Amino acid sequence: MGAQDTVDRADGRAADAEGVRERETRREQTHLDAVYRRLEEKIHEAEFLMDDAAKRGQVGTPGALAERDAQVFRAGIHLNRLNSEFEDFLFGRIDLLDGKTGERGPDGAYTSVEPADDAVRPDGGADIAETLHIGRLGVLDADYAPLVIDWRAPAAAPFYRATPVTPGRVVRRRVIRSKGRRVLGVEDDLLRPEIRATLDGEELPAVGDGALMAALGRARGHAMRDIVASIQAEQDEVIRAPAASVTEVEGGPGTGKTAVALHRAAYLLYRDRRRYAGGILVVSPTPLLVSYTEGVLPSLGEEGQVAIRALGSLVDGVEASAYDDQPVARVKGSARMVGVLRRAARGALELGEVPQRLRVVAFGSRVELGADELRAVRRQVLGGTAPVNLMRPRARRLLLDALWEKSGAARRHAHDPELAAEVRQGFDEDLDEETDFTDFLDAWWPELTPRRVLAALADEKRLARWARRMLRGGEVRLLARSLRRLGVDGTGPLSVHDVALLDELRQLLGPPAARPRRQEDDPLDQLTGLEEVTTAADRSGPRRRRPDVEEERRDYAHVIVDEAQDLTPLQWRMVGRRGRHATWTVVGDPAQSSWTDTDEAAAARAEALGGRPRRRFELTVNYRNPAEIAELADRVLALAMPGSTPPEAVRRTGLVPRFVAAVGADGADGADGADGEGNGEDLLGRTVRAEAERLLAEVDGTVGVVVAMGRRTQARQWLAGLGDRAVALGSLEAKGLEYDATVVVSPAEIAEGLSPREFTEGGPGAGGAGLRVLYVALTRATQRLTLVSGPRDLPDADGVPDLLRD
Structure with missing residues (x-):
C-alpha cells in the first residue's frame, strides 16, 4: 500500500468522523x-x-x-x-x-x-x-x-x-x-x-x-459559570451527600470547592424544599467572590431561597468598605476580643455625662440617692447575665426599690403588708410619671447601640482599662487607632472585622426597648375584621424596617461556609449565630488560610458547629491550573505547610510560568513612597502593564493582576485604559477567583516581605500565613502565569525570585 493510499484512507476516516459528528x-x-x-x-x-x-x-x-x-x-x-x-x-x-x-x-x-x-x-x-x-x-x-x-x-x-x-x-x-x-x-x-x-x-x-478537557479550557469571564456539565464523581458525591449534621469538604486550589458548595445549595432545595423553606445561607469571604458567584444559582434553576452574603455584609444595614492591615485584623479577629467587648458593653454606660445624684418628690417630700448608692444599684443590676439593654427594666426596678426604702414608707407600713403593697404600687406609678425620674433613667442607663460602643474603643485610655490582661499595649494602640475613623456615634467606614465586632456587641447589648407606637384605626379593619392583606408583589418589594434598628434574618435551615479556613474566631461566632438550628456544609483548604492562629480559629469553629456529627470529604483533583503552574505553586506550599499533599493537576499545556524582573541598575523599582501611590511611569508599573498587555493579546478571557494589599490603588492605575478584561486585586481578595492569565507582582511583598530563611519551622508566626496567601495568588490562573519581581524578591539573572528558586 502506497503513501497516497494511507493519506486517502486517513482523510476518509476523518470525513466519516465529521459526518458522524454532524x-x-x-x-x-x-x-x-x-x-x-x-x-x-x-x-x-x-x-x-x-x-x-x-x-x-x-x-x-x-x-x-x-x-x-x-x-x-x-x-x-x-x-x-x-x-x-x-x-x-x-x-x-x-x-x-x-x-x-x-x-x-x-x-x-x-x-x-x-x-x-x-x-x-x-x-x-x-x-x-x-x-x-x-x-x-x-x-x-x-x-x-x-x-x-x-x-x-x-x-x-x-x-x-x-x-x-x-x-x-x-x-x-x-x-x-x-x-x-x-x-x-x-x-x-x-x-x-x-x-x-x-x-x-x-x-x-x-x-x-475530550468533553471534560474542552470544558476546562474555555475562557473565563468575570462571573462564575456553573459546572453541571462537567461535574466529576468526587464532586458529585459531595453535592448529593445527605444534609444531616455537618458536611466538611477540604480541597486544594482548583478542585471546585466553591462551585460544589453552590450546586449543593441547589440540590438540597430540589431534594427537600419544605425542609429548607427556612432558607440557605452561603457565606463568602469577600464581595468580589459574591459578585463572581451570584449568577450560578439562577442558572441552576434556583433563585430566591438562597442568600449569598459576604462576611462584611452579613449584618443588614452594614457594608464593609474599609480595610484593616494584617496586624490590626489579627487583634480584631481574636477570641480575646469577646472579653474586651463584654467589658465595653457594660463600661459604655459610663460614657458622656452620667448623673451622680437622683432627686424625686414622693409623698410630698424629696427623696434622694447619692453617688455611692447609685453605684451600688448599678453593681447589683450588672450582677445579672442579660444583655445590657435588656437590663434596663431591672435597673428601673432596683432604683425604685432604693427610693422606696430611702423614703421610709416601707417602715411606716410594715405592720400592714397588704396596705404596704398598695402604697408601693402607687409610689411606683407616681414616679414613673415623674419627668425627673424618667430623664434620670434615660441618662443613667441609656439605650446603647453597637456602633456607639464600637466607637468608644477608639479612646486608647478607656480601651486599655477594658482590655486589661487581655490585650498587650501595642495591640491596644493598633485597635484604638484603627477605630478613629468612626464618629462618636459610630458612623463611618467599617472593615470586615469591624462587622464581626458589631455583631458581637449586638449580642451583648441586646435590642433597644421597643418604643410604643400609636396605631391608627383602619376603616377596612372595622368593616371586615381583616387586619392585613398582602400580595406577592408587596412581599417581594423592599423590606421596611425602623431606620434606627438594624435587623436581618438570623436563623437559617442550612449554612454553607465557603473558604472556611479564612474565618477568624469572631467571624465564626457571627456565622454560628445564624445557624443555631441549621445543618451545615463547610468548605475550605487549610493550605490557603490567611489567619495566623489556626488553633484558635479551630476552637471557634468547633463551638459554632456544636456537637453535631461530622461527615468529611476531600477533593483531590485540580481542574483549574495546568500542571506547569501547579508545580510552581507546590514549591510554596511545601514551605508554608511541610508534608501537605497538593491536589493533582489533570492537564498540561506546555506553557511554563514566565519570570520578569523589574529592577533598575541601582536596584530600585521606582515606586513612589511608602504609601504605594505610584505615578504609573515607574519601572515596576511599566513592567506590570506590559505583561498585562501581552497576556490580553494571548488569551480570550480575563487577566488578573495580584498585588500585595497595600498596592491595590497603585495597581489599578497601572492598568488604566486596558479595558474590563484586566483586573487588579489585592492578594487577600483573590481567594476563590480564577482568570485565564495571572500576573503575580512581587511574591515577597505578598508573603509579607520575609525571606525563605524566615519561613522555616519555628520562625515568625506571620510567615506561614504570608506564604499561604502567596500560594493562593499563584493558583488563580487557568492558562498562563507571569511573576514580576521587585528588589525585595532578590531575583536572579533569569528573574526568578528568591522564594521560588529550587
Whole structure:
C-alpha cells in the first residue's frame, strides 16, 4: 500500500468522523427543538394561570384574595423559570442498559443503577434500553415521559458518577454544547467500550474524546459559570451527600470547592424544599467572590431561597468598605476580643455625662440617692447575665426599690403588708410619671447601640482599662487607632472585622426597648375584621424596617461556609449565630488560610458547629491550573505547610510560568513612597502593564493582576485604559477567583516581605500565613502565569525570585 493510499484512507476516516459528528449534532438539535416546544406550551399554561388568578381577585372576598395571591405567586415563579433561556440549558445525555428493576421515579426515569443480569448478551452485544437527557430543569412531555431530567434528580446521578471502572448501566455519556436554542456540538465518552451496543437498530456511535478537557479550557469571564456539565464523581458525591449534621469538604486550589458548595445549595432545595423553606445561607469571604458567584444559582434553576452574603455584609444595614492591615485584623479577629467587648458593653454606660445624684418628690417630700448608692444599684443590676439593654427594666426596678426604702414608707407600713403593697404600687406609678425620674433613667442607663460602643474603643485610655490582661499595649494602640475613623456615634467606614465586632456587641447589648407606637384605626379593619392583606408583589418589594434598628434574618435551615479556613474566631461566632438550628456544609483548604492562629480559629469553629456529627470529604483533583503552574505553586506550599499533599493537576499545556524582573541598575523599582501611590511611569508599573498587555493579546478571557494589599490603588492605575478584561486585586481578595492569565507582582511583598530563611519551622508566626496567601495568588490562573519581581524578591539573572528558586 502506497503513501497516497494511507493519506486517502486517513482523510476518509476523518470525513466519516465529521459526518458522524454532524449527524449526532442534528439529532440532539431535533430533541432540543422538541424540548423548547414543550416549554412554550408550559409558558402558555403559566400565563393562563396568571390571567385566571387576576380574575379571581375581582371577587373581593378575603378568601378569593388569599387564593389569588397564592396562585399568582406560584405561577409567577414558574413563569420566570420557564422564560429564562440559559446557555447549555440541555447539556448532557446518558445511554443506559436495561436495569435490574423496572421501577420508575417521579421524574419518569427508571431508578435502577446496576444493569440486569441479561443486559449484555454472551456475544458482547447489548441494546440501549433507556436514553436520558440531562438539563437545568426537568421537562415532561404531554404523556409525562421525561424529555429532560433535572440535573439534581437521582436519575441524573450516573451522568456524574459513572466511570470506566464503575460504569453501572451507562454505556455512553454525552456532553452537549448548546447556546440558547442551538446545539453547537457534542462530545462522547464510551464507558463500556467492550460492548457492541445498538440503539434503534444502529450501532451506538461515539463523537470526540475530550468533553471534560474542552470544558476546562474555555475562557473565563468575570462571573462564575456553573459546572453541571462537567461535574466529576468526587464532586458529585459531595453535592448529593445527605444534609444531616455537618458536611466538611477540604480541597486544594482548583478542585471546585466553591462551585460544589453552590450546586449543593441547589440540590438540597430540589431534594427537600419544605425542609429548607427556612432558607440557605452561603457565606463568602469577600464581595468580589459574591459578585463572581451570584449568577450560578439562577442558572441552576434556583433563585430566591438562597442568600449569598459576604462576611462584611452579613449584618443588614452594614457594608464593609474599609480595610484593616494584617496586624490590626489579627487583634480584631481574636477570641480575646469577646472579653474586651463584654467589658465595653457594660463600661459604655459610663460614657458622656452620667448623673451622680437622683432627686424625686414622693409623698410630698424629696427623696434622694447619692453617688455611692447609685453605684451600688448599678453593681447589683450588672450582677445579672442579660444583655445590657435588656437590663434596663431591672435597673428601673432596683432604683425604685432604693427610693422606696430611702423614703421610709416601707417602715411606716410594715405592720400592714397588704396596705404596704398598695402604697408601693402607687409610689411606683407616681414616679414613673415623674419627668425627673424618667430623664434620670434615660441618662443613667441609656439605650446603647453597637456602633456607639464600637466607637468608644477608639479612646486608647478607656480601651486599655477594658482590655486589661487581655490585650498587650501595642495591640491596644493598633485597635484604638484603627477605630478613629468612626464618629462618636459610630458612623463611618467599617472593615470586615469591624462587622464581626458589631455583631458581637449586638449580642451583648441586646435590642433597644421597643418604643410604643400609636396605631391608627383602619376603616377596612372595622368593616371586615381583616387586619392585613398582602400580595406577592408587596412581599417581594423592599423590606421596611425602623431606620434606627438594624435587623436581618438570623436563623437559617442550612449554612454553607465557603473558604472556611479564612474565618477568624469572631467571624465564626457571627456565622454560628445564624445557624443555631441549621445543618451545615463547610468548605475550605487549610493550605490557603490567611489567619495566623489556626488553633484558635479551630476552637471557634468547633463551638459554632456544636456537637453535631461530622461527615468529611476531600477533593483531590485540580481542574483549574495546568500542571506547569501547579508545580510552581507546590514549591510554596511545601514551605508554608511541610508534608501537605497538593491536589493533582489533570492537564498540561506546555506553557511554563514566565519570570520578569523589574529592577533598575541601582536596584530600585521606582515606586513612589511608602504609601504605594505610584505615578504609573515607574519601572515596576511599566513592567506590570506590559505583561498585562501581552497576556490580553494571548488569551480570550480575563487577566488578573495580584498585588500585595497595600498596592491595590497603585495597581489599578497601572492598568488604566486596558479595558474590563484586566483586573487588579489585592492578594487577600483573590481567594476563590480564577482568570485565564495571572500576573503575580512581587511574591515577597505578598508573603509579607520575609525571606525563605524566615519561613522555616519555628520562625515568625506571620510567615506561614504570608506564604499561604502567596500560594493562593499563584493558583488563580487557568492558562498562563507571569511573576514580576521587585528588589525585595532578590531575583536572579533569569528573574526568578528568591522564594521560588529550587
